[in-house]
Structure formats: structure tokens, C-alpha cells
Amino acid sequence: MKTQVSAQAKKLFSALAFVALAAPAWAATQTVTLSVPGMTCAACPITVKAALSRVDGVSKTEVKYEQREAVVTFDNAKTGVQKLTQATTNAGYPSSLKE
Numbered sequence: 001m002k003t004q005v006s007a008q009a010k011k012l013f014s015a016l017a018f019v020a021l022a023a024p025a026w027a028a029t030q031t032v033t034l035s036v037p038g039m040t041c042a043a044c045p046i047t048v049k050a051a052l053s054r055v056d057g058v059s060k061t062e063v064k065y066e067q068r069e070a071v072v073t074f075d076n077a078k079t080g081v082q083k084l085t086q087a088t089t090n091a092g093y094p095s096s097l098k099e
């Protein structure tokens with residue numbers, strides 16, 4: 001009985017993994033969280049938000065100063081994580097994708 005449940009769970013897991021891997025190929029809107037450790041005062045998020053919002057394809061940017069994070073929603077056919085981190089870096093705030 002136990003092995004049967006485990007086999008089913010494995011099947012379900014691989015199905016979910018497949019969906020997760022396949023999604024970027026057709027899903028146009030993607031949301032990522034960037035770690036922006038360089039934000040040192042309450043005004044920094046304004047600069048970071050402006051830099052990210054200026055990237056073509058970005059539809060929503062939410063910068064959380066307390067967490068040193070930026071949550072960005074974008075069209076993944078137009079832009080990508082590398083362009084987002086490049087934009088914050090150019091504005092003086094290097095960032096990286098938060099896993």
C-alpha cells in the first residue's frame with residue numbers, strides 16, 4: 001500500500017515538474033523577486049523602482065525596502081532577469097535573482 005501511494009506521489013510530482021519547466025515556453029507574464037542589498041535608506045526604493053519600470057516589458061514593480069527586495073512582473077517575451085538586474089545595476093543598485 002505504501003509503495004503504491006509513493007508511486008502515485010512520484011507521478012504527480014513529475015507531472016508538476018513538467019508543467020513548471022514547460023511554462024516559460026508559452027507563459028508571457030512572469031514575476032520574479034530580486035534581491036537588492038544596496039538599498040540603505042527609504043529613498044533608495046524610488047530609484048530602484050524607477051529603473052525597473054523603465055525596462056521595456058515590465059508591467060509591475062513593487063520594491064520592499066525592509067526586505068531589500070524588488071518584485072517585478074514582466075512580459076518574458078520582451079525582457080528577462082538579466083535585463084532587470086542590469087537596469088538596477090546601472091542605477092547603482094546591483095541585484096540578483098532571489099531563489
Ligand SMILES: [Cu+2]
Nearest residue numbers: 040041043044
Ligand atoms: Cu537611499
